[in-house]
Amino acid sequence: DAGITQSPRHKVTETGTPVTLRCHQTENHRYMYWYRQDPGHGLRLIHYSYGVKDTDKGEVSDGYSVSRSKTEDFLLTLESATSSQTSVYFCAISGRGQPNTDTQYFGPGTRLTVL
């Protein structure tokens, strides 16, 4: 298994509070991704990173920001959580090719509930 960890694994928070999810990899892969998974929608890309301090938006980026200050860490922040952001969040990494062709390896996920 690819060395990817996510923390926390579960979180319950209240509407309006900030939340930060962390993804940590030990593979030295260049690309890192944040997805959310919701029933009937599969996985939808929130943001991705193609290097330290280099990030770009995915298809559902509104309400989310990311940062990558080190190769191994990719943070996802919900500045002011809303109930619509209740979801399971997955981090993924890929290393050798381009993000639209390379195999992605997934972390175990973080279940976030916003009350």
Added chain:
Amino acid sequence: AQSVTQPDIHITVSEGASLELRCNYSYGATPYLFWYVQSPGQGLQLLLKYFSGDTLVQGIKGFEAEFKRSQSSFNLRKPSVHWSDAAEYFCAVGGAEYGNKLVFGAGTILRVKS
């Protein structure tokens, strides 16, 4: 808009029976195709992938998939299903036409009855 369609939300098969999960993509001259499996409470695990060459690809756990360009399909198959195959299966497509990302289908939940 580019999309990936998995027409079956749920499929139930008997243990030992054959399985086929369908996946269709909207377009792409040279698609990069993936099947992932997700067990309950787990992340996604790669089953197999197709980039080029032989259109029938073998994966882990006895799965195979066939790329059919004329049908824009990449269906996943297994000749004999085991109870441990119960999971959710995702098809994903990438390539030049899909921008800087992979596009995932909505998933198919497989139930195995004994």
